[in-house]
Amino acid sequence: MVIMNETSLIIDLHCHTTASDGQLTPTEIIHRAHGNDIDVLAVTDHDTTAGLAEAHQANNSFDKPLTLIDGVEVSAKWHSFDIHIVGLGIDRHNPGFQDFLTEQRLRRDTRALAIGEKLEKAGIEGAYEGAKALANGAAISRGHFARYMVNQGYFTAMAGVFKKYLVKGKTGYVANNWHSIEETVKQIHNAGGVAIIAHPSRYNMSTKWLRKLINEFKSCGGDGIETVLSQQGVDERALLISFCHVYDLYASLGSDFHFDSPWVDLGRNMHQPSDCPWIWQSPKWQEKIAI
Numbered sequence: 001m002v003i004m005n006e007t008s009l010i011i012d013l014h015c016h017t018t019a020s021d022g023q024l025t026p027t028e029i030i031h032r033a034h035g036n037d038i039d040v041l042a043v044t045d046h047d048t049t050a051g052l053a054e055a056h057q058a059n060n061s062f063d064k065p066l067t068l069i070d071g072v073e074v075s076a077k078w079h080s081f082d083i084h085i086v087g088l089g090i091d092r093h094n095p096g097f098q099d100f101l102t103e104q105r106l107r108r109d110t111r112a113l114a115i116g117e118k119l120e121k122a123g124i125e126g127a128y129e130g131a132k133a134l135a136n137g138a139a140i141s142r143g144h145f146a147r148y149m150v151n152q153g154y155f156t157a158m159a160g161v162f163k164k165y166l167v168k169g170k171t172g173y174v175a176n177n178w179h180s181i182e183e184t185v186k187q188i189h190n191a192g193g194v195a196i197i198a199h200p201s202r203y204n205m206s207t208k209w210l211r212k213l214i215n216e217f218k219s220c221g222g223d224g225i226e227t228v229l230s231q232q233g234v235d236e237r238a239l240l241i242s243f244c245h246v247y248d249l250y251a252s253l254g255s256d257f258h259f260d261s262p263w264v265d266l267g268r269n270m271h272q273p274s275d276c277p278w279i280w281q282s283p284k285w286q287e288k289i290a291i
């Protein structure tokens, strides 16, 4: 199926399951997506595709399955920033890509040990073990550390943990060791996917640096940027849409849903302004991704 009239469809191309730091299983995510009337969903766990098989199984048990896109959110290094690149329409069975993701997860575990040590020195005990237990075999993320510290009563909300301990410049932050943007885009392309810069407004960088990032991403062959997120002002959205035009990139959109909350939900606020070159309208998507 090719999406002809995209504006009538509810599309959400970024969310997480228990395969990374989401709190719903792949089956629960699919049930929630159907409950929210979503037409096209991409599951994009951090550096893993482990949730996708179960998601497909759950989706195929519905009389009318939604269009489920195989995705992933890969962490990359650019200067001192952690940049997230979403790969959409990847072949999850591609051996080279799986080797790449295995390496990413090893780096996640090494980083998690270092984060645990730093937190221990700051008086927070058992954080590595606690985060690892919450991850339950899944790709370990800073989100697991934040949840552990909330569960232990250090903070009332995860945002507080990030602000005090886990962001750049704070005690529990460990300089990242991810692959470059160039390598990440190459790997996503080799696996047949399109590469999208996730949530460009969440990197805490000036507009000047954001332009530099997007420019470099484009020269590495990147395909698109997320322009529509669930909690976003109109000015920010307009700026991101203007970047698509200036840098000749396609637009994507996604809730980045992780867990049930009053603020973010699958498919919510996934507006599709008509002045935007949507990624599903790109020749690459229409050639390579069967939807």
Ligand code: AMP
Pocket: 021, 046, 075, 082, 140, 141, 142, 143, 146, 158, 159, 160, 162, 163, 258
């Ligand atoms: P990581 O990929 O391990 O570096 O962790 C990044 C993840 O932490 C994101 O995908 C979010 O799930 C979570 N995260 C980042 N910043 C915040 C924040 N300020 N509040 C809550 N969660 C956050």
Ligand code: MN
Pocket: 016, 021, 022, 046, 141, 143, 258
């Ligand atoms: Mn996350």
Ligand code: MN
Pocket: 073, 084, 198, 199
């Ligand atoms: Mn992200």
Ligand code: MN
Pocket: 014, 015, 016, 073, 256
């Ligand atoms: Mn995400």
